[in-house]
Amino acid sequence: MTHDRSWSRAFLAIVKRDLALAARAGGGGELALVFFLTIVVLVPFALGPDLNLLSKIGPAILWLGALLSMLIGLDRLFQSDEEDGSLDLIRASALPLELAVLAKGLAHWLTTGLPLALAAPLLGLLVALPAQAMLPVAGTLLVGTPALTFVGAAGAALAAGLRRGGLIVPVLVAPLTVPVLIFGVSAANSAVGGTIPFLTPFLILCAISLAAIVVGTVAAAAALRQGD
Amino acid sequence: MRQDSFPACALIAENLACRRGERLLFDDVSFALRSGEAIALTGRNGAGKSSLIAMLCGGLRFAGGSLRVEGGGDAPLAELCHLVGHRDGLKTALTATENLVFAQALLGDDALSAQDALAAVGLPHVAGLPVGYLSAGQRRRVALARLLVSARPFWLLDEPMAALDAAAQTMLTGLMRAHLASGGAILVATHGPLGLDGARELRIGA
Numbered sequence: 001m002t003h004d005r006s007w008s009r010a011f012l013a014i015v016k017r018d019l020a021l022a023a024r025a026g027g028g029g030e031l032a033l034v035f036f037l038t039i040v041v042l043v044p045f046a047l048g049p050d051l052n053l054l055s056k057i058g059p060a061i062l063w064l065g066a067l068l069s070m071l072i073g074l075d076r077l078f079q080s081d082e083e084d085g086s087l088d089l090i091r092a093s094a095l096p097l098e099l100a101v102l103a104k105g106l107a108h109w110l111t112t113g114l115p116l117a118l119a120a121p122l123l124g125l126l127v128a129l130p131a132q133a134m135l136p137v138a139g140t141l142l143v144g145t146p147a148l149t150f151v152g153a154a155g156a157a158l159a160a161g162l163r164r165g166g167l168i169v170p171v172l173v174a175p176l177t178v179p180v181l182i183f184g185v186s187a188a189n190s191a192v193g194g195t196i197p198f199l200t201p202f203l204i205l206c207a208i209s210l211a212a213i214v215v216g217t218v219a220a221a222a223a224l225r226q227g228d
Numbered sequence: 229m230r231q232d233s234f235p236a237c238a239l240i241a242e243n244l245a246c247r248r249g250e251r252l253l254f255d256d257v258s259f260a261l262r263s264g265e266a267i268a269l270t271g272r273n274g275a276g277k278s279s280l281i282a283m284l285c286g287g288l289r290f291a292g293g294s295l296r297v298e299g300g301g302d303a304p305l306a307e308l309c310h311l312v313g314h315r316d317g318l319k320t321a322l323t324a325t326e327n328l329v330f331a332q333a334l335l336g337d338d339a340l341s342a343q344d345a346l347a348a349v350g351l352p353h354v355a356g357l358p359v360g361y362l363s364a365g366q367r368r369r370v371a372l373a374r375l376l377v378s379a380r381p382f383w384l385l386d387e388p389m390a391a392l393d394a395a396a397q398t399m400l401t402g403l404m405r406a407h408l409a410s411g412g413a414i415l416v417a418t419h420g421p422l423g424l425d426g427a428r429e430l431r432i433g434a
Binding site for chain 1: 285286306307310311313316318319321322330331333334336
């Protein structure tokens with residue numbers, strides 16, 4: 001019995017299924033993207049036509065928008081699988097629950113975090129983001145959003161059994177995303193100007209993401225095992 | 229084709245107890261389920277039939293007692309069991325075939341292909357339809373087809389006859405007979421007759 005092959009087959013099956021679900025059910029991905037667009041469009045209306053101010057806080061707006069867009073769909077990450085019994089199926093697999101969580105997190109990031117990061121330069125136009133800041137902002141979102149997914153996965157796993165989890169997941173998860181937000185925005189800002197070199201906060205952001213992937217995966221699997 | 233026979237194995241439960249919240253649902257439930265045997269799990273509504281099945285496949289912790297598998301290698305019980313319960317484990321946005329292909333990749337131990345399994349449960353014509361479009365009985369049949377795409381010795385079925393018409397009930401009885409003949413074992417929570425000769429009854433709750 002080769003574990004490796006059956007594990008990678010089950011792992012890929014979960015990723016593939018979640019990607020297909022995201023594409024078909026019309027949930028997750030697009031909704032987050034539209035929400036992101038809505039927030040970024042609304043901010044200039046609230047602030048008024050001060051382009052200097054906008055471009056100064058542009059990276060922060062984009063990061064806040066991305067963070068909130070990631071959080072809104074998170075409660076469904078495990079809840080939908082719990083409700084229809086798919087989680088029982090995943091538990092019955094030889095695949096360790098940690099790897100199943102990793103597969104679901106990967107699919108979530110591919111359908112939410114990645115599109116947000118790719119859309120960020122485009123939405124940057126709406127907040128008068130200077131041209132040289134576009135790439136850094138997209139880059140920080142690219143490496144920072146995995147942390148949001150996996151910190152969120154731990155929260156989503158805790159709420160998987162709740163019938164009306166709703167807003168509890170964002171409320172639970174938001175405080176834990178503060179470090180990601182601080183270093184993400186500071187790296188994006190340092191590309192526009194300031195005294196710190198871009199790489200310093202950027203590398204810390206990478207480290208936070210890597211740590212969140214490991215800790216979030218283990219924590220979410222533990223929470224799912226406790227599920228009663 | 230399906231694998232012809234499972235190695236002899238047995239599921240032995242001793243003095244199981246189940247607690248949901250503060251309430252003790254049952255205790256002192258003992259049974260041995262061996263290759264080729266079927267057990268009909270009966271009891272009034274709320275006696276804990278579904279909870280017992282959830283305990284067996286690892287979804288619920290025991291309040292007491294022990295559970296062990298003899299034979300069947302070193303795989304944990306959850307990896308030797310098929311579960312078909314009230315929650316059918318199907319994604320409504322995916323087609324019947326996609327659901328079964330996913331289950332096969334996830335569970336391993338490939339047996340029938342998704343198409344053959346759907347034909348075996350009498351639903352070859354819905355293979356390409358999203359499961360959300362199917363009736364309750366058809367969905368139950370797709371869930372039962374999961375038993376056939378992956379060969380596992382223990383079938384844990386929770387009210388499998390619910391929503392099935394007479395022909396489908398006969399079909400299910402046939403599938404269960406074939407599974408028993410190939411050395412598998414079945415535990416069925418049920419209120420009605422199963423049509424299986426020699427099925428023992430295990431009654432839980434007062």
